Amino acid sequence: MPLAALALTAVVSLVVGSYFLVTGISGKDGGDLAKAQSQAAAAAGSASETIFSFQYDKLDDHLATSKALMTPAFAKEFESIAPALTELAPQRKIVVQGVAREAAALPCGSDCSADKVDVLVFLDQARLVGDSKTPTVFANRVKVSMVRSGGDWLVSDIRAL
Template sequence: MTPSWYDVLGVDPDASTDEVRAAWRAAIADLDPADRRFRSLNQAAEVLLDPERRAAYDATLEPDADADADTDTDAADGGTAAPVTARVPSGPRPPRSPRVVPGWSLVVAGVLAVALAALTVLALVSPAASGEADAEEAREVAVRAIVPVLSYDYRSMDESAAAASTYMTSAFKTRDYDPLFAVLQENVAETETVVEAEVVDSGVVRTGEDRVEVLLFVDQPTTNVRFTEPQTYQNRVVVTMVKDGEDWLIDKLVTTGAGPAAGE
């Protein structure tokens, strides 16, 4: 029997969202992002933590009417009904919306996240040196920080940069954020791009001494001169949070996957 996404996370098909989230966070804790299980666990969470996609996925696990009819006939004839195997679909994940996003829009709308990923390297640190309280505090700050860091509005770029800068180390700001944001400023007046990041879920990946890596599922509803209705891009982002005095700040950022939502 091929395992379902429920099997991957070790939860029952009727598990609540909180139970799914808890199982996902526990499973990825201290798991190397290069481990093949890391990707499978995140894929399972992306489906099961989204009500629409979970409902569509659950429908694929239910036997169809023809299978039921065949089973009833076999039983009536004294035969033994074959078990129904729950399978993980190999095709594209269920769509969130019917809108279509052309490929060029990703370059404009996702340039900040993708370019930051190109210039930074994910730093893996030794596990379990920080306490659970510190790790949870770092995760909460990462959730708040990633919104301004991956958002901007062509009408108020200085304000967008100022809001993001409060959540960064000076090294990250100078080395990565400022040069890339300058590129954005040269183009947004023409494209009229507005990006509003939204965190779907998050979990601690790895902890170290005054360092915590946090994985975030981030949606980026985006509008521009051609598309006045928001087009949603989806990112999996890993941020390295470091302790600076009493504050947790972003020191590195990398996207592990970026693109328009399936079906958009």
């Protein structure tokens, strides 16, 4: 009899394990979480390219476009750096083009949420200064915190790594 009980336990374990493998590790919620993380990563990559790209003679547009991708609190913090940028960039005729190479949700452990995701973004920035024709390229890694607001993913924080 113990062998039959063991066999039954093994069969049940295989069936339950197969179900979770097909539907996602945590069932339906796990699938929703994976989808949210994927959406947040895509939005973070796109937002990073916008935020970290600018042209010295179009800084007002850059500021408005970037702030539209942010939570109000982070937009206010971002705006506080604008004076330094608007002073230096036109003087040196700086143009920067950011390209997100990869973006992926960071592990979240027990703090996972389908409405808040931290994303690691590998971002290259090509910078031209003055009349230079050869850009200087900087490879950056940034942690972009994203929150879902009304169906959109917004940047709530950015930290250089």
